[in-house]
Amino acid sequence: MRPVGVGAPLSVDIEEKTFNSAEGVTIAALSNLSFEVRPGEFACLLGPSGCGKTTTLRILLGLDRDFAGSFSLPEGGADRVAAVFQEPTLLPWRTVEQNIRLALPKERRNADLEWLFSSLGLGSMRTLFPGELSVGLARRVAIARAFATEPAMLFLDEPFVSLDEATAERLRYMLLSVWSSRPTTVLMVTHNLREAIMLSDRIVVLSPRPAHVRGIFDIKLPRQYRNPQIMSDLLRSFHVRFPDVN
Numbered sequence: 001m002r003p004v005g006v007g008a009p010l011s012v013d014i015e016e017k018t019f020n021s022a023e024g025v026t027i028a029a030l031s032n033l034s035f036e037v038r039p040g041e042f043a044c045l046l047g048p049s050g051c052g053k054t055t056t057l058r059i060l061l062g063l064d065r066d067f068a069g070s071f072s073l074p075e076g077g078a079d080r081v082a083a084v085f086q087e088p089t090l091l092p093w094r095t096v097e098q099n100i101r102l103a104l105p106k107e108r109r110n111a112d113l114e115w116l117f118s119s120l121g122l123g124s125m126r127t128l129f130p131g132e133l134s135v136g137l138a139r140r141v142a143i144a145r146a147f148a149t150e151p152a153m154l155f156l157d158e159p160f161v162s163l164d165e166a167t168a169e170r171l172r173y174m175l176l177s178v179w180s181s182r183p184t185t186v187l188m189v190t191h192n193l194r195e196a197i198m199l200s201d202r203i204v205v206l207s208p209r210p211a212h213v214r215g216i217f218d219i220k221l222p223r224q225y226r227n228p229q230i231m232s233d234l235l236r237s238f239h240v241r242f243p244d245v246n
């Protein structure tokens, strides 16, 4: 039984997910994939290319119902889910601010979003249109749009991929700053181990396809103590358990 005051976690128990290829071949994407993320935790799903990470997110977002198994979202998560994909999918004819506000229910459209604009360095960009934004800025807007809805559960699919490292690092800090001011249960897909170690409370390490959990790497140390020395110690202990994961 769960102790009083502790909310339900994100709980995933996918027995099997297969795809049928155009040639009629059955592709097993996920097999006995089980893990949990505690409420308010930041977790990363780390696995090799093509192992089934995006497939897992699509199932958890309710975009793909054709699988065997079950999952449950954390406390309050059922109708308060947000997602950020690599493609920011902003409306090109709306400004940055309009794109963010349009994600809100009508009665909250005029909500005070100053904290969000300022945490993500978007204060002076509100009147720009998506066509005027760099890829990194567009991703920041997508992150702002997701947090504006005050989700209980946030899914991120490689939000920093294909950015130059300096931009990616700035965005990681911004993401942490927004997340820590409004703690939200987060599951982020990445294949960048260093990024996972910097951001996560929990790393769920996946096998090659069909994905199942190889192991869980929990990091109890608060993020403010994860300086370069500690990060390399964490990397070393990660490699003791998962020598072949880079």
Ligand SMILES: Nc1ncnc2c1ncn2[C@@H]1O[C@H](COP(=O)(O)OP(=O)(O)OP(=O)(O)O)[C@@H](O)[C@H]1O
Residues within 6 Å of the ligand: 019, 020, 021, 027, 029, 047, 048, 049, 050, 051, 052, 053, 054, 055, 056, 191, 209
């Ligand atoms: N609609 C589909 N039809 C057929 N096969 C698919 C489909 N979607 C995904 N797959 C296959 O399922 C496997 C898992 O794909 P998925 O996109 O979930 O991997 P991933 O871990 O997110 O990969 P990456 O890290 O490269 O983004 C891959 O082999 C992929 O080719």
